[in-house]
Amino acid sequence: MMEELTYSYATTISERIQCWKDLDIESEDYLKQWQARKSLLKIADYDKIVQHYHVDKRTFGMGLLPFTEERATLLMPTVEKSEWFQLHRQLFSVEIPIKEMTLVTALRFHLHYYEEHIRTILQKFPSLHIPEKVVTELVDQLSNEFFFIAQKTLVWDVHQMIEEYQLQAESKEAEFTKYIEEFLGDKERTYLFFGEYPTLARILAVRLTFACEVIEEFISSVNASSDSLTETFAISTPMELTKIELGQGDSHNRGRTVIQFQVQGTPLIFKFKNLEIGERFNALLTYLESLDSTLSFYKIKRIIRPTFTIEEKVAYQECKNEGNVTDFYQEYGQLLAIVYWLGATDLHMENVIAHGPHPVLIDVETLIRPEMFSLTQPISKQTRIEKQSVLVSGLLPQKKQWKRELEMDALSGTKQKLPKKVRRLRNDRSSDIAFQLEEAYMDGAQNIPRLAGKEVDYLLYRQVIQTSFEKMNQLLLKNKAKFIEQVKTLLANTTIRLIYRDTQQYGNLLNFTLHTDCMSNYIEREKVIESLWRSKIVPEPLIPFEINAMLDHDVPLVTANTSSTTIGINGHELEHLLIQTPLEDTVKHMEQITEKTSHFSYLLLKESLGTLEYNTQEIVIPTENGSIDSSLLQKAADIGDKIVDQMMVDPEYGDVTWMSVFPESDDEIGIVYPGTDLYEGSGGMYLFLVYLNYFVPKKSYQEMIDLLEKEIFLIENESKTYQSAFFDDGMRLTVAFYVTRLLKDDKHRLYMENSLATLEKSQIEEQNKWNEWIYGKASLLTVLAAVYQTFQEQKAYELLVKYVQAVTCDEMDDNSFAHGYAGVCYGLSRADQVLNDKKTKEKLAWYQEKFEERLEKDVIVTKSWCRGTLGIMEVGKVLNLTFTKEILENVEDDCLCHGNFGNNDNYLNDINLLMGNVIKLKSDPECIPIGLFCGLAGIGFQLLRAYDSFNVHSLLFVK
Secondary structure, three states, rough: OHHHHHHHHHOOOOHHHHHEEEEEEOOOOHHHHHHHHHOOOHHHHHHHHHHOOOOOOHHHHHHHOHHHHHHHHHHHHHHHHHHHHHHHHHOOOOOOOOOOEEEEEEEHHHHHHHHHHHHHHHHHHOOOOOOOHHHHHHHHHHHHHHHHHHHHHHHHHHHHHHHOOOOOOOOOHHHHHHHHHHHHHHHHHHHHHHHHHHHHHHHHHOOOOOOHHHHHHHHHHHHHOOOHHHHHHHOOOOOOEEEEEEEOOOOOOOOOOOOEEEOOEEEEEOOOOOHOOOHHHHHHHHHHHHHHOOOOOOOEEEOOOEEEEEOOOOEEEEEOOOHHHHHHHHHHHHHHHHHHHHOOOOOOOOEEEEEOEEEOOOOOOOOOOOOOOOOOOOOOOOHHHHHOHHHHHHOOOOHHHHHOOOOOOOOOOOOOOOOOEEEEEEOOOOOEEEEEOOOOOOOOOOOEEEEEOOOOHHHHHHHHHHHHHHHHHHHHOOHHHHHHHHHHHHHOOOEEOOOOOOOOHHHHHHHHHOHHHHHHHHHHHHHHHHHOOOOOOHHHHHHHHHHHHHHOOOOEEEEEOOOOOEEOOOOOEOOOOOOOHHHHHHHHEEEEOOOOOOOOHHHHHHHHOOOOOOOOEEEEOOOOOOOOOHHHHHHHHHHHEEEEEOOOEEEEEEEEOOEEEEOOOOEEEEOOOOOOOOOOOOHHHHHHHHHHHHHHHHHHHHHHHHHHHHHHHHHHOOOOOOOOOOHHHHHHHHOOOOOHHHHHHHHHHHHHHHHHHHHHOOOOOHHEEEEOOOHHHHHHHHHHHHHHHOOOHHHHHHHHHHHHEEEEEEEOOOOOOOOOHHHHHHHHHHHHHHHOOOHHHHHHHHHHHHHHHHHHHHHOOOOOOOOOOOOOHHHHHHOOOOOOOOOOOOOOOOOOOOOHHHHHHOOOOOOOHHHOOOEEEEOOOOOOOOOOOHHHHHHHHHHHHHHOOOOOOOOOOOH
């Protein structure tokens, strides 16, 4: 039939290539046009696509030819042989009367077929009773699924046809009724409608095939499990299924999805997969209970078969009392520690059920994970640490820097307003039918415990969570070897799920394919889905299988055996796509967990829960070096030992890191990872340890020095953040200068000369060209002047001229040394000692005038170097200014920047300060600060200065 020619538009590119490849037509221009259309793909990605089809570019272009009647006719034999089209034709072999004047009537032929199929199935299993009401509900569920797929096209067609055929009536409702009658009124008209949208016809036929397979497989499996259901869940026979709810999860592998059902009122879950991993996890929980009799975890009951699992539906139950709530969050902390050790990912609010006093983990397919992604470039220390921490589990609130628009974690995920409006169908029985943008909400899951009818706020139980997390961590550390052996035994040779892409990414693409253009021409659907080829993380052999699943309107399901490097998808196995087996990667992750790494995870847990503190901590430094004669050196070495204890070496990457706690700009307190800077980073740490090792040589110090040296001087770093002695090339120059003065060695002299050379070429973004001390040029001027005065390096002189010229006369917010006029005055004064030129003196005079003006009106409330009298007084000496020195009391902080060890930089003979048993520094109680300017390293450096001020020069004023 001529009207069937339009169904040729439902063919794929591959089908068109096969039918058109022998046509004598130049086709490469069509490929170029295809590539030129808006897309995420690059030309190289299209080359991959062409290679996947095993054709050349000309042949691939044949699949993109525009339609003619001749070409459509060539495609029809392929269409007519296809299973989907044969089913589609069969649907319209009988007339089905319209029941309701709604757009769902377009689907009545599909729904009738599905209903008849269900009734045929039930005849095969007479011992299994499904009430008529349940059959009706099943048909309604399919109706909802199919209408979601078809609704955009149907609404579009309403408006098109009413306008094209001038279907006017006395009301909008009457116009809509006329549309139904004219274009969907009988089987012939409905068949013609689908001929206008042949892709829609194909998708619905494919999904109908899947739906029939799914319901038959489900009913057959339940029937075959009757004895097990009786044994496991005490269900009597004959069985009656009083509820069946399909689509309780994503659709995978030909429409298979999670099914909730009830047998004799008992709620159960059916999944088309072998969830042996769940039973193995139960066994692991039982083992942990044997280590500590206070542990008691809820374990889900299951029936496991090779192709499916039936498990109890864990009830969402309220807590009976306050004690139940405490128990819930205590067990939550324990589970956090367990999944941290296993390296679990993708556990979110829908993976936890609040069952009275128990948080119950469901869907534990991602309980262990392999290393799936090949690194194309180095990753930061922060990423490495967090990737191996409890954060990736999904069970904690997301840190602010990478928080999603919706909180999906199992602690805070509750009902939330969606960040964007959604389209909802309105006026659905009128010719004004349309989609309107409206506010919408994501329903909460069943993960939040309830007490007396109200959800409990986890914020009230954060201490319970972190205490039980830490306690379970210690239990696992104590039994580390045995626990790893249990994991190796229990989790071997079982199936897990791999998550290469966020499920939402697949869902978004599938929603895009519901556009009318995609429903009219199948290759428009392929155009949307081809964007999956643009991926840096998904293995290329996997992508064609992802695309095939998406073309069937499925979400790809990727699996692996824990003891194999093979990946499974869509019934296919792809060998050697994993570097190691998932279990090997899990064991490696577990073996790398130590007191230090687990403590890092604990700090990240506190950050996630918002329980980090930043206040004065009293840090006791134990005496470890009593054999050293000098009490100053002894204490400096004790501090050095304490610092090394806080540092973590990554043997795989050959570097060292630690954590610090600082207030953030938004008044929250967060974890800070060391950069290479002088202030709190590896530059400052290297400087202190080199000096300490000079006076007290130790293997442990030298090991850290070697690692830090590689990071600072031997790894090429493209980052250029600030023109300052504290960052980048300026930091390297400062460190090399100080170490060269101490060691007088050729190596650091060369580092210093190299730093001068790279400083000459460095380019800094305009917004980072500041004049102040810490983030600006003032400190760099001072260091360059000192380098020239000490070593007569001509390059230092030339750079000094360059950076003095770069200093601009800009108003500043304060008068301080670290961030205001004082520091710039000091830097220009030191430069003037070398240059002694008019330009330098003019700029110094401008800044001195501003400095003196602020002195008269500013009230200085601290004696610190950074913002107090110490810095101001030093500048006063340099500028020959006289002013009254106020005596300020010592502060509750001993750090170099703004504490007592900095405040007494010029008076390091205060034996009470130097030899106190307790050091006071600001941090979290669980995090000892070790950096140079705000931590232990600065205090250790000042002790060395007190011991030998001739060789250990002031860091605060670069003397």
